[in-house]
Amino acid sequence: AQKITQTQPGMFVQEKEAVTLDCTYDTSDPSYGLFWYKQPSSGEMIFLIYQGSYDQQNATEGRYSLNFQKARKSANLVISASQLGDSAMYFCAMRSNFGNEKLTFGTGTRLTIIP
């Protein structure tokens, strides 16, 4: 079974500062993928970034980067130079690369950017 833990229910960050959203996971599968999604108040799920368990380098997408520490089973999302539009719920998710392709989600972190 897979499990995602997000221990920060809410965070407040000053605009233009960097922010790290924590995510730890648990799985017995040797090969898996890790995802981060953003859910603004409008409700849609927006894909941000992906990290494969065998990727040698940490994933980056614009202002988003994923701090992947495999031994610690953590996949923290780092947002640089935060903007007001970054205020949203953020969900970490994972998927095994064996068999079923379903995503397992964490409970999310509500990020609020303060002007």
Next chain:
Amino acid sequence: NAGVMQNPRHLVRRRGQEARLRCSPMKGHSHVYWYRQLPEEGLKFMVYLQKENIIDESGMPKERFSAEFPKEGPSILRIQQVVRGDSAAYFCASSLGGVTHNEQFFGPGTRLTVL
């Protein structure tokens, strides 16, 4: 290219009525996933379908819920005899399938309210 389409966006039903939620995957995608999001929670996997086949329904409640993805037309999530606890956002996602970097693209969701 149109993304994943879901309709209706909002659905109100009285207890005991039926709810039908529709999902049209992205063009070229043959894998469809349904997730449910209860208020203030993360998304929970319900069912994974390919054309005319249910691959994994381990997240579906055993009664009142069913899903299909016919050869022609959208995927349908059907909830019979709805109860207040069924009130939630229901998200559909689609993908190309495969085991590596298989991003799931989400639709805007259907918000079901049971009165």
